[in-house]
Amino acid sequence: MGARQGTHLGPQPDHHLPPERRRRRRLTDDDPPEPTLIAHIEVPFIDVSAASLTFRPDAPSMPVLDRMERDAGPLRLSLRLLGASHQAVVATPDGLIAETLAYRSDFAPDLPEAFSQRVGSWRHRYECTVESLTVPELRSRVRALRDRALMRSDAPDLLVGVFGEDPDALTALEVTGTAPLTWRTVHTYPQYGEVVTTTGTVVPV
Template structure:
């Protein structure tokens, strides 16, 4: 497991240079077919035989993962071309996605952001890709994403916080080559 910070990468935690474009959980869309987006921060690495690129966007996150001849581009973001609503569960051969939205108090949100800082730091210490970005205007407006080996392949988790609505969006994804079948790419949604 190695993690390399690319030129587009910011330190583990940093205020991002643009305001976030999604303002609540219900604005997030989901796609496995959206084009690669310009990123505000990137962490690249090798995890469990997969090449992974974690990307923070002004509109949320994108994860690029490839291994065993397969490539996936997961986008959870508020983008004009990303019109499918974010599902609570989505599966296809070799890939699984789940999401949840929680309402929290301001004190609970503060605790979550502190915990996310620890989670990201722990993943960085372990040598797996991880990022957390803070958006201008509120230290509690963050997007965090971490990758790790698991479930026979690579997994990643994301968190998006919305202090103005008291929401925390959490996602969990997994990609396994043993379930993918013929090499090409995964994801048509």
């Protein structure tokens, strides 16, 4: 996302439903009335940048604002939207694979460019890039993600969370493939002009 952390202050009447059946709050009166995969989330502001994020191969209990789940053969992916970033958990026949990228007061900031771990006969590969963009460049990137989410409401493989009052502060979670299982996340921090992009892959060893 961009620069927010905390519990969801808005109602969550249908978060027990699968993503395909959830209703997303419309961003403006001009947006299409049909269901989309854009969630407008109200959370307290915290001044977060890429330099304050921490990556860990774990899945601690943290406030989950929304989520998207997909099956890929024997694997099940849960992509979770957090207050300042994301969490991915993959259930494999040999145990859980997890990654959490977030602002965490219990760990020092740590944002590696790459990480790999093995669980049984499965290997998880994580990669991360940080870009510094101009205001027009960042807004163009944000608009493209929101437009894609609107167009894919009938094929929900992309979830976009827009945070608070800043329309350019968002997190996008996307399932990019199932053979092998791959996903991508995009987090924008407009007050710093930063875009953090991560990719995750789980393949048999």
